[in-house]
Amino acid sequence: MSKSGSRQKGRVINLRCTEEEANILKEKAKAAGISTSDLLRRSALNRKIVTRTDLRLMNELLRLGGLQKHLFNQMQDNMTTELSKQFSEVLVEVKKAIIALDLNVVPVRN
Numbered sequence: 001m002s003k004s005g006s007r008q009k010g011r012v013i014n015l016r017c018t019e020e021e022a023n024i025l026k027e028k029a030k031a032a033g034i035s036t037s038d039l040l041r042r043s044a045l046n047r048k049i050v051t052r053t054d055l056r057l058m059n060e061l062l063r064l065g066g067l068q069k070h071l072f073n074q075m076q077d078n079m080t081t082e083l084s085k086q087f088s089e090v091l092v093e094v095k096k097a098i099i100a101l102d103l104n105v106v107p108v109r110n
Helices: 003-008 019-032 036-044 052-074 081-101
Strands: none
Touching (some): 019 036
């Protein structure tokens, strides 16, 4: 972090919560790969919180889509109409899943 960023975060605000709430906040921050302070700051200021799980899921969907396309290309010589339809349906569903993630706004919830 830049010096100007650390200088701006010199103010401490105390927060009271239950033990359960504290644990939930810590778990959510850990899932997002950020500090609890950063999680609370981003939540309060309506900023993006992208979890690492969502990023891993996005990468896995992209990988599976690429593999599906590779298999489709490899099978061109033995392709039937039914097989082509099945490959197409799988690629469409992978694309829908990727779009549904919409990593621009990923709320961290239970």
